[in-house]
Amino acid sequence: CPSNKRPVPAGPHGKTASQKLSTYGKLLREKQKLRSHYALTEVQLRFIYQKSQAGQAKDGDRLLTVGEKLIRNLELRLASVVFRSGLAPTIFAAKQAVIHGHILVDGKKVDRNGYRVRPGQVISINAEKSPKVAEIASKANAVVPSYLEVDKPNCKVTVLHEPQLSEVPVTRGEAPAPAPRQQGSGRGRASEEAPKQVPCHVDIMSVIEYYAR
Secondary structure (H helix, E strand, O other): OHHHHOOOOOOOOHHHHOOOOOHHHHHHHHHHHHHHHHOOOHHHHHHHHHHHHOOOOEEOOEEOOHHHHHHHHHHOEHHHHHHHHOOOOOHHHHHHHHHOOOEEEOOEEOOOOOOEOOOOOEEEEOOOOOHHHHHHHHOOOOOOOOOEEEEOOOOEEEEOOOOOHHHOOOEEOOOOOOOOOOOOOOEEOOOOOOOOOOOOOEEHHHHHHHHHO
16 A cells, blocks of 8 residues: 555645654743733733742742742733633633723722732622623633632622642643532532633643743
């Protein structure tokens, strides 16, 4: 059979299809996956990395790694919290909801996607002023990590604490992600996976290595 003698796959790109990614290519792929997941520009992600690299931060008595600081800075962006909590079905819908003034932080309108939410703050949607957005949020069926507490009927979410790497579903390589829990009709944390929340696993250390090159 002629196909058994062919040294490369058939097709115009056969010669390149069998080539493995270079080390740089693998690092770039992980960085692009992270960028895509949070819907950031290259400038935005690089800025967040540089911010995470600067200074020191502690979790109790332990110094945080650059990877931990990077993920915290990404996850605690207002748009990320809105998406992760299920107040919006996608990260793009979350960004639009924030920009158009549908999102409140501690009862005050915040229209900056990059606003960094602090533990203890409450993010909500005013159902009277934004009925359609609130209706979509109330019907959401999202995977909510344990650092967020969701009050689904009232379209509210509270940030309980800064996220650990093991609590963030996007990370891979530094810590295993725990099994999520199911979101009830009232206050609670979710576990049933929403159809539009496609799992994305990124080796965060590869992202750090990419920017450190």
